[in-house]
Amino acid sequence: MLETPTLPDILAARAASEPETVAMIVHGSGELTFGRWQARSNAVAHDLLNRGVRRGDRVGLVYPGSGWIDYAVAFLGVLKAGAVAVPMSDRMPAAEIEQIAAHCSASVILTGRDGPPPEGGAGSSTSPPEGRAGSSTSPPEGSRPPLEGSMSPPEVTLRPADMAQILYTSGTTGKAKGVAATHANLAFGARTQPRRRAFAHSRHLVHAFPIGTNAGQMMLVNALTAHPAVVTLPRFTPGRFAALIERHRAGTVFLVPAMAVELLNLQEGPDLSSVLLLGSAAAPLPPAVASGLTRMFPKATITNYYTSTEAAPAQTIMLFDPDRPDSVGRSAAGGDVRIASPEGADLPPGQTGEVWMRSPAAPRSYYDDPAASTEVFRGGWIRMGDLGYLDDDGYLYLVDRDGDVVKSGAFKVSTLKVENALYEHPAVVEAAAYGLPHHVLGTTVAAAVVLRTEVPDADIRAFLRDRLAQHEIPSEIVRMESLPRNRGGKVDKRALRARA
Missing domain, CATH: 3.40.50.980 (Rossmann fold)
Known part of the structure; x- marks a missing residue:
């Protein structure tokens, strides 16, 4: 045993x-x-x-x-x-x-x-x-x-x-x-005397995840179980983070998409050629950002990890593939993923529904909240709160957070799709799409953007017409110095809606 x-x-x-x-x-x-x-x-x-x-x-x-x-x-x-x-x-x-x-x-x-x-x-x-x-x-x-x-x-x-x-x-x-x-x-999957330790290609693993987050806890476990020394800094800034990678000649780096965006905006950066694996977690990595990372880290495999605090250690892993730029990968480490209807029935490939993941370890639960646990944790499966679909090869594609989908008139609009299109614009540094009340449509799409150079709304919408349907193009574009984020690095869309 x-x-x-x-x-x-x-x-x-x-x-x-x-x-x-x-x-x-x-x-x-x-x-x-x-x-x-x-x-x-x-x-x-x-x-x-x-x-x-x-x-x-x-x-x-x-x-x-x-x-x-x-x-x-x-x-x-x-x-x-x-x-x-x-x-x-x-x-x-x-x-x-x-x-x-x-x-x-x-x-x-x-x-x-x-x-x-x-x-x-x-x-x-x-x-x-x-x-x-x-x-x-x-x-x-x-x-x-x-x-x-x-x-x-x-x-x-x-x-x-x-x-x-x-x-x-x-x-x-x-x-x-x-x-x-x-x-x-x-400690799932860990051994006291393993034959080979994780990330054996690296002497140092660099991250900047905060204490008190699921991603931060995974780095703590890596410090115990993996081969490299785990290196971090008190507070993330792109220049210091890049300098830390160069100083330690790190072979492995972990970040969240917001950090990746800031790194890509460095005018001049240190030598990052030592990095062989760059992992992104906490939120989907926009394809345009992933593509930029392949240029910034020329020797690295760009990897997107999809999980949640509730589902860990279940996860999907996606090695960036230009043929599947929007996918977050396939289930890994003995777990599983399924797409279900609101009634819980399995849906076939290509059909959008609720994303469920099965943990290969003893599942987690909500502390002192049996009603919420029953709603989210069922027979080893965890309801992720996301909408998505699987292709014929088992790759998962996220459509949106269940609560973030914008129901505009007769249409349902994926804010992830809108954001990915915005990130392709050369002037856009960061983007977040969300819904705003509308007296006719019920809800309409809005977007908050951080720009590197000022661009008229008309030019942004003209750019999006080649990438989005008319009902997906934001009716309101708000410029911000930075997007509001929670302590885990995710955009706080409730704050954006409240601001509007």
Whole structure:
């Protein structure tokens, strides 16, 4: 029978076999070896247990981008204590952090405020929400572990089916929900002693995903399980990101489409020829942007990953193919994808319906929300909230988010299609299409654009007439300095509609 390790098992194995190997580098903040990761997270686990944290307790983690190393230490320490990690970013409004802490009844909140926590300690802490049960977050005098964190892991048995993480969604379609994942889900496909590690072609993997996002968590897992050291920077800027790639001669790079757009607008950039794999996640990669990346990264395979916080580790993977520029690929890693009618019946290739994915791992669920879980998670399948279709070869094409489709008169307009056409215009840097109320049609298409040079609306619409039907051409084009985005990097279309 194949082993079923947990993330702490994997860290312990790497710390034992390669204690001096660097697992993570944060530009301007330092680096973390597997040996130090193991020792420091052991100390955090004992510290939490000394505070009264027990199996299954929820522990909030609120860290800045500069605190990736301390966050990684704290995350593994929480798991080793048998508790449930609740990752958050310090960029969240205080009210949202309080709301999340209250929803999951967090007993402790560890923070990265006022700089890195003491070596071997759990970091700063705050009290749980008022009126919530939980242990005191102020440790008794002398309860902190030794500075060097030399103690062994606590004697807490971790079961694969135990809850390990609650990750709150970015809430693009409504109030954020807590997505719970087990140890088995987080460590799916990982082995303590694999024959070959992922991304073996690279010594360094560079990303700029924020703490508290599903993409960021995948990079944390890569730091534990993959071959390269995982490198990041506190805050994304295109120039610094490109310079980081060049400095480390990175072979693998991960980003979101918004970051790709900013990179493509660099006037002069560092040498990016070391990159052999460039992965884009969190949102569909517009074909025009993917095409631009093939020129900017001449040796790289451009890859689009499609998943969600709810569906992970299920995903589709698409190696950019000019013959299928709009596809997000086929299911991978033992998962599956299907297109269904609103009643749940399978639809044939070419017919648009709801996208469902099947997770190859123990599926996730919504924390403390059985009604929502029943609606989205069914028999190992996850309703993605997107509309799409499959071609005869099983490639998935997204039409739109279910809630973003614009119903204009007798037509249904895909905002993704409108955006892809806008991105082909040489003056368009960023684009987002959305629906606005119309007194005759019910809803009409509008677009927000970021332009590199000013172009009249008439010229933009003339350009689109060769690419879109008349009912798909935006009736209103709004110019913006930048598009509003949530913490996961996705365009916040609710904010665009509210602005209008």
